[in-house]
Amino acid sequence: MFDNLSDKLELTLKKLAGQATINEVNIGIAMRDIKRALLSADVNYKVAKKLVEDIREKSLGESVIKSVSPAQMIVKIVNDELTEIMGGQNQPLNLPPKKIPAIVMVAGLQGSGKTTFCAKLAKRLKKNGKNPILVAADVYRPAAVEQLKTLGEQIDVPVFSIEEQDAMKAALGGLEAAKAGAKDVVIVDTAGRLQIDEAMMAEAEALKNRLSPDELLFVVDSMMGQEAVNTAKAFNDRLDFDGVVLTKLDGDARGGAALSIRQVVEKPIKFMSVGEKVDDLDVFYPDRMAQRILGMGDIVSFVxxxxxxxxxxxxxxxxxxxxxxxxxxxxxxxxxxxxxxxxxxxxxxxxxxxxxxxxxxxxxxxxxxxxxxxxxxxxxxxxxxxxxxxxxxxxxxxxxxxxxxxxxxxxxxxxxxxxxxxxxxxxxxxxxxxxxxxxxxxxxxxxxx
CATH class of the missing domain: 1.10.260.30 (Signal recognition particle, SRP54 subunit, M-domain)
Incomplete structure (x- = not known):
C-alpha cells in the first residue's frame, strides 16, 4: 500500500536526518522533493501545495530550530500534517441507537466495489451485534442482484430484491421487510454506471430524499487516483454524502485518493477495503494511515x-x-x-x-x-x-x-x-x-x- 510514496518520503526524511542543522536551504530542498513525491502519487495539486507549505512553515519554527533532534521533530510534523490532511480523527458510522431500522445508503460508480462493500459492512455490523438486511436497489444490472444474494448467503444476512426495474420500489420494499423482520439496519445498494450520468444522479437523489438515510456513503476505487477525487466531488455536489469508502487500497501503490479526497470534498473517509473477502474491511484512522505512509507501521490495528x-x-x-x-x-x-x-x-x-x-x-x-x-x-x-x-x-x-x-x-x-x-x-x-x-x-x- 502506497509503496512508491512511502519510499520517496522515507528517502527525503533520511537526508534531513543526516544534516547537522535545519535551515531554509535544506528544508527547501526537502519540501521540493516531498512535493514531487506527492504529485507523482497523483495527489491533488492544491492539496500537495498546501501540505508542503504547512510542513515548511512549521519546520522552520523556533521550536524545531532549538530542538535537540530537529530531524525527528520534522518527521513528527510531516506525520501530523498527513494525519490532518486525511481528516485528523476517525469519524464513526452514525447509526442512531433509538431509530429502528437505521438506514445506510451506498452509492458509487459501477466497478468500484460498491456491492461487495455492502456485504462487508453487513458482516461487520452483524459481528457488532446488529441485525442487518441488504436491499438490492441496483435493479438494472442483473449480476448486481445475484452478486448481493450470493454474498448475503455467505454471511447469513437476508437480501431483499424485486423482479421489476424500479429502484424506489425495491428500496421501500426493503424498508418494509426490515420492519416486518425486526431488522435494525437497512443497507441499500444503489445503481452505478461506468461513468457519471444524469439518470443515475437523479435516481440516487430521489432515493436519498425519500429514504432520508442516516448514512449516505460514497464508495470509490482508490486506484483511480485523481479521477477518484473528481468523481467524489461530482457525487458530493449532487448528493451531499456523509462519508467516503476507499476500496482496493491494498493495490494502490500511489495513495493520491486517500491524501486528497478529504480536503477536496470535506467529508471524512470512514472505511477502507483492503481485499476481496467479506472480512477485508477496516475502519479508516487518519493517524494510523499517516504512520503507515511514513513506514512506521500500524501496530494498534495489528493487535x-x-x-x-x-x-x-x-x-x-x-x-x-x-x-x-x-x-x-x-x-x-x-x-x-x-x-x-x-x-x-x-x-x-x-x-x-x-x-x-x-x-x-x-x-x-x-x-x-x-x-x-x-x-x-x-x-x-x-x-x-x-x-x-x-x-x-x-x-x-x-x-x-x-x-x-x-x-x-x-x-x-x-x-x-x-x-x-x-x-x-x-x-x-x-x-x-x-x-x-x-x-x-x-x-x-x-x-x-
Whole structure:
C-alpha cells in the first residue's frame, strides 16, 4: 500500500536526518522533493501545495530550530500534517441507537466495489451485534442482484430484491421487510454506471430524499487516483454524502485518493477495503494511515485484528505445544487458518514497523497458502502427527493427491522440521535463563548438531 510514496518520503526524511542543522536551504530542498513525491502519487495539486507549505512553515519554527533532534521533530510534523490532511480523527458510522431500522445508503460508480462493500459492512455490523438486511436497489444490472444474494448467503444476512426495474420500489420494499423482520439496519445498494450520468444522479437523489438515510456513503476505487477525487466531488455536489469508502487500497501503490479526497470534498473517509473477502474491511484512522505512509507501521490495528480474529484459548494451547515440542502439522494447519482470518499477509506485514522493509515486495506477492493446505490435507492423520515417517513413496502419493510436485512436499517438510528445531532451541534458552538472541540461537543449534 502506497509503496512508491512511502519510499520517496522515507528517502527525503533520511537526508534531513543526516544534516547537522535545519535551515531554509535544506528544508527547501526537502519540501521540493516531498512535493514531487506527492504529485507523482497523483495527489491533488492544491492539496500537495498546501501540505508542503504547512510542513515548511512549521519546520522552520523556533521550536524545531532549538530542538535537540530537529530531524525527528520534522518527521513528527510531516506525520501530523498527513494525519490532518486525511481528516485528523476517525469519524464513526452514525447509526442512531433509538431509530429502528437505521438506514445506510451506498452509492458509487459501477466497478468500484460498491456491492461487495455492502456485504462487508453487513458482516461487520452483524459481528457488532446488529441485525442487518441488504436491499438490492441496483435493479438494472442483473449480476448486481445475484452478486448481493450470493454474498448475503455467505454471511447469513437476508437480501431483499424485486423482479421489476424500479429502484424506489425495491428500496421501500426493503424498508418494509426490515420492519416486518425486526431488522435494525437497512443497507441499500444503489445503481452505478461506468461513468457519471444524469439518470443515475437523479435516481440516487430521489432515493436519498425519500429514504432520508442516516448514512449516505460514497464508495470509490482508490486506484483511480485523481479521477477518484473528481468523481467524489461530482457525487458530493449532487448528493451531499456523509462519508467516503476507499476500496482496493491494498493495490494502490500511489495513495493520491486517500491524501486528497478529504480536503477536496470535506467529508471524512470512514472505511477502507483492503481485499476481496467479506472480512477485508477496516475502519479508516487518519493517524494510523499517516504512520503507515511514513513506514512506521500500524501496530494498534495489528493487535486489534489479532484480538478479533484469533481464538485466545487455541493460541495459548498452541503456545504450550510449541514449548513442549508437541507441535504437529495439524496444529500448523490450524494456525494458518487463524492467520488467514486476520486478512491479507501483505496488509499484516505492512502494519508491523520495519517488517515491510525486511520482506521483499515480490516475496509478499508470491505468498500462497493453498499449496501448503493442499499438501497437509493430502496426508493421513498419522503422517500429520509424525511427519518423520513420510518416506519417498508417501511423498509421491501426497504430491499426487494435492496437485503439487514432490519438491514442494519436500520443501514444506524441511521448513517444518527447521521450525521445530528453532522452537527447541528457544525452549532450551528459555529454560536455561539465557537471553533469546540470534547469536545464542545459532550457538545452540551448532552445539546440538
Amino acid at each position: 486489534e485484528k489479532a484480538q478479533e480474529a484469533l481464538d485466545l484459548e487455541k493460541t495459548m494451547a498452541m503456545q504450550s505445544k510449541l514449548m513442549k515440542n508437541e507441535f504437529d502439522l495439524d496444529d500448523f494447519f490450524d494456525q494458518l487458518q487463524q492467520l488467514k482470518k486476520m486478512g491479507s499477509i501483505q496488509g499484516l506485514i505492512e502494519m508491523v514497523p520495519g517488517l515491510n522493509k525486511m520482506v521483499p515486495k515480490q516475496d509478499l506477492e508470491n505468498i500462497n497458502f493453498k499449496p501448503i493446505e493442499a499438501i497437509i490435507s493430502s496426508m493421513t492423520k498419522q503422517e500429520r502427527k509424525h511427519p518423520e515417517i513420510i518416506n519417498g513413496s508417501r511423498r509421491k502419493r501426497i504430491a499426487l493427491g494435492s496437485g503439487t510436485r514432490v519438491q514442494e512436499v519436500n520443501m514444506l517438510l524441511k521448513q517444518f522440521a527447521e521450525m521445530k528445531k528453532m522452537m527447541r532451541s528457544v525452549n532450551r534458552l528459555a529454560k536455561s535463563g539465557r537471553k533469546i538472541t540470534t547469536e545464542n540461537l545459532a550457538l545452540d543449534k551448532f552445539l546440538k548438531r
